[in-house]
Amino acid sequence: MLEVIDLVKKYGKQNAVNNITFKLDGGEVVGLLGPNGAGKSTTMKCIVGLLRKTSGEIYIGGQDHLSVAAKKLFSYIPETPHVYDLLTVKEHLQFIAQAYGVKNWQSKAEKWMALYDLSDKQDKLGRDLSKGMRQKVSICCALLPDPQMLFFDEPMIGLDPKAIKNTKQIFRELKEQGKTILVSTHLIDGVENIADRIMIMKDGNIIGNDTLPNLKATLNSGADSSLEDLFLELTKDE
Template identity: 85%
Template sequence: MLEVEGLVKRYGKQNAVNDISFSLQGGEVVGLLGPNGAGKSTTMKCIVGLLRKTAGSIRIGGHDHLSVPAKKLFSYIPETPHVYDLLTVKEHMQFIAQAYAVEDWKRKAEEWMEIYELTDKQDKLGRDLSKGMRQKVSICCALLPDPELLFFDEPMIGLDPKAIKNTKRIFKELKENGKTILVSTHLIDSVETIADRIMIMKDGNIIGNDTLANLKATLSESDDSSLEDLFLELTKDE
């Protein structure tokens, strides 16, 4: 579903992403972890086309990542949710539905708004929404077109406990339906229970990319090590 080969993103003489390669298969949830400045968001923004890569190739569903056929396959939820100030919550859903030619969009939009408790907020303007509400609108808009591939950059930030629980449940349901998810987060415990595979980045490099069980077997002396323990061990300064 996603193939990244030799991705480099350079700012001046400094590499933010340093010649990384990885792939995501259909029906797979992959957690992308790393300390601040590791290159997680930069990698994701290069994949979705918000940043121009310096080198490398990125293909989504066999298509170049900047092509229209590729863009029809994925949704992206940024770390900082952006909404239109003068569109209501419902108008955001209508805008996405028309852009992606979503059939029966009103029913689907109502279902997502109900899950994220936005039904009574559907006539509020974007400028009047709290950060948490904006995040919920962003997630609903991303889910509405029923994409094959979803990119979540810190999806749990700003969400209340019920919304976090619902989002985890939705991840599992999407996976069961064959969808592919790449989720970048600092909240390690939120991804430990849902990810099939963990990728850990540090200084623009991928320093771990395997199932949690395999990472524990190869990198930890104890079977009781948590993902947090492994993460801290791998990303500690030399």
Template identity: 85%
Template structure:
């Protein structure tokens, strides 16, 4: 579903992403972890086309990532949710539905708004929403077109406990339907229970990319160590 080959992103002479390659298969939830400045968000923004890559090839569903065919296959939920100030919550859903030609969008929109407790906020303007509500709107808009591939950049920040629980449940349901999810986060506990595979970045490089159990065996962590223990061990300064 996603192929990244030799991705490089430079700012001046500094490499923010240093020649990384990886693949994501259908029906897979992958957690992308790393300390601040590791290159997680830069990698994700290059994949979705918000940043221009310096070098490398990115394919989504076999299509170049900047093509319309690729863009129809994925949704992206940014770390800082962007909503339109003068559109209501419901109008956001309508806008996405028209852009992606979603059939029977009203029923689907009502379903997602109810799940995220937005039904009574559907006539509120974007400018009047709290950060948490904006995040919920962003997630609902991303889910409405039923994409094959979803990119979540820090999806749990700003969400209340109920919304976090529902989001994890959605990840599981989407995975069972063969969808592919890449989750970038600092909240290690939030991915430990849902990710099939973990990718760990440091200084623009992927230093670990495997299942949690395999990573533990590779890096000599004890069987009872947590993902947090493994993460801290791999990303510590030498």
């Protein structure tokens, strides 16, 4: 579903992403972990086309990632949610529905608004929303077109415990439907129980890319060691 080949992103002479290659298959939830400044958000923004890559190739569903055909396949939820000041919550969903040609969008919008406790706030303007509510609107807008692939950049930040629990459940349901999800985060417990595979970045490089049991075996960690233990071991300074 996603293929990244020799991706490089430079800022001046500094490599933010250093020649990384990886694939994601359909029906796979992959957690992209790393300390601050590891290159996670830069990688994701290059994939979705918000940053211009320095070199490399990126394909989504077999299509070049910048093509219209590829853009129809995915949704992106940024770390900092952006909403339109003068659109209401419901109007945001209507806008996305019209942009993507979503049929019967109102019933679908009502479903997602109810799940994220936005039903009673659907007439509230974007400028009046808290950060957490903006994040919920962003997630609802991303889910509305029923994309084949979703990119979540720090999705749990700003969400209340109920919304976090619902979001994790959505991940599981989307996986069962064969959707592909890439979740970038440094909140390790947010992905440990839902990710099929873990990719760990440090200094623009992928230093681990496997299932949790295989990563434990590679580092000779005990079965009772946590993802947090593995993460700290892999990303520690030499």
